[in-house]
Amino acid sequence: MSASDSSTQLRLPALARVRRALVVGCGQSGVAAAELLAAAGVELRLYDRRAEVHGLPARLDGAELYFGEALPPDAAFADLDLLVLSPGVPPRLFRERYRRLVPEAELHGELSLALTMVADWNLPTVLVTGTNGKSTVTALTGAMLAAGGLSPFVGGNLGIPLCELVLAVAEGRRERPGALVLECSSYQLETLRVYPEAPRTSVAMLLNVSPDHLDRYDSIGHYAQTKARIFAGLDASSLALLAANDPFTPTSSQAVPPVADSKLVDGPEPPRLTEGSQDLELRPDERYARSQLPLAGRHNAINALFALAGARHLGVSREHCEAAMAGFHALPHRMNPIAERGGVVFYDDSKATNVASVLAGLDGFERPFVLICGGRAKQGDDLRALREVLGRRAKGLVAIGESAEQFLAMARGAVPCQQAVDMHAAVRAAASMASPGDAVLLSPACASWDMYRSFAHRGEVFAEAVRALGSPDTD
Structure with a gap:
């Protein structure tokens, strides 16, 4: 059955030859691709590793669902014209089966599919x-x-x-x-x-x-x-x-x-x-x-x-x-000044999820700073690259999360260090190490998933912790 009522189907020439499609991954990108296909009257199959995917649009009600399995079964590939992979899905997991089962079908990501449209x-x-x-x-x-x-x-x-x-x-x-x-x-x-x-x-x-x-x-x-x-x-x-x-x-x-x-x-x-x-x-x-x-x-x-x-x-x-x-302003969580307390400016750079990003943000940064860092370290990242700039320009370092001990080991002897159990404690510790004219900078050099839902959530908690310090001089 089609996932779209034929009386309301859109005419999308690029999809004219597509009868059946499998969309792998039902996050934001996968759902966007699936809705477009459904609107064009394509017979739609959806796969996700999660057993339940909440909030799917009503337009997808007619789709054939393959949820809760480690990989979609061979039946999901039967007579496919199109396979759409969400960005989080490594193509290597599917290329062999795709070439064996439906070698004539096209393989796209959501962005690639849309560019074709x-x-x-x-x-x-x-x-x-x-x-x-x-x-x-x-x-x-x-x-x-x-x-x-x-x-x-x-x-x-x-x-x-x-x-x-x-x-x-x-x-x-x-x-x-x-x-x-x-x-x-x-x-x-x-x-x-x-x-x-x-x-x-x-x-x-x-x-x-x-x-x-x-x-x-x-x-x-x-x-x-x-x-x-x-x-x-x-x-x-x-x-x-x-x-x-x-x-x-x-x-x-x-x-x-x-x-x-x-x-x-x-x-x-x-x-x-x-x-x-x-x-x-x-x-x-x-x-x-x-x-x-x-x-x-x-x-x-x-x-x-x-x-x-x-x-x-x-x-x-x-x-x-x-x-x-x-007229341009920094995007949220990218070296954003969010408040000033007692002459200390607090910067949210939560999007800095690797060492190179932190180093780039500090290149040309004019204030002495206390760095709040740590989280889930990225594979292959070398924290030692931070030591020189810390020793030269930092007033202190506060480490949080899974990698806290790694950051402390890297920075000891170069700059005063502390470990904090959560963001509120980290902000209090960093504020105590800073003087008027300095900055407190959340630039973690790590992913957020050990403690937070996302880098944005981490930045929001940082802002809450800064507000909890007391009334600002300026916001």
Whole structure:
């Protein structure tokens, strides 16, 4: 039975030949893909390892469910035309069975499926990836394109899945955007398909590569190779942007098609940060004052260079780019100043879930600081890389979570250290170690799952703990 009433089916040409589809994983992305398929009248099958998935939309009531099993049974693959994998599902778990049981079926991720749906929209499309900074660059690029009148959709791994947009446009609930700016995780790039029907990418950015998700990839080289898939859809009118000083750029740049323009960001030539003033020099005759960007840290100035290069390539004027920069604010949980107590500023950088992200945030950070860190350490991350900057600029360190002892062992002798049982205790301890003019910085260098639901939840608890210290001087 179809998961959609045939009388209300949407006409989506890209799905005209798809009769049966299996969606693996019923999180936000999987549900978005499933709803789009159901609306087009596709016979739908859903799989999730959970025995119960609550809150599924009514549109999916007719779907055939395979819930609560370690892997979907062979019956779920019978006569499939399409297999859609959610980002959290490693394709390696399914490729062998997929090729054996339904070799003619297409395999997509949610993002890849949606990009196929919008191919005939012919929109300027910006794809952004990197271990750190991709949400900020995606949002800032989107703000610049919006200021320039391009009416972009900003989403992907950041916020709304692209399939949600496609369905809303198809049903008339939302106008078609004038451009796409999409954050892409390495998980999404694993299943990104590029073939003649897929839309061309106007600008592709690979911001940086540092150890992350090494429980999923064979090596950091494999992870970097996956990130470089972002360049696959470029053509002669496209722009590729890579970090000049990233150790993986020489190999990542080999994935850029030879016909595409390619630029290295923050090298000896523009686009770069100028020495001394750290102004943003996009071209020899086009420079933006660092003071126009209200974001702390050298890493954010580099992020702005990426966004500027992308927006200017798509025709956004200098004036509109400057206006967007001046009005841009840090995204939640990304080096956000949230309060001041007794001359000490408290920063929420809970999104810093690996060592490289913490180091990037501290590059150009002007205040002496007390660092709150710890959680579930990322496989392959070397905490020792933090010791030098702590010894040079930190007033103290407070460690929490599963990895607290590892952080204490790393920092002892370089900076005063304490261990705290929870975030409230950590904030109290850090505040006692700070003096007026200093900062207390939650920048954990770890995942949050040992103590919190997400990095956002961790940041919210940090803000609660700061409020519990007493009345603020300023908020």
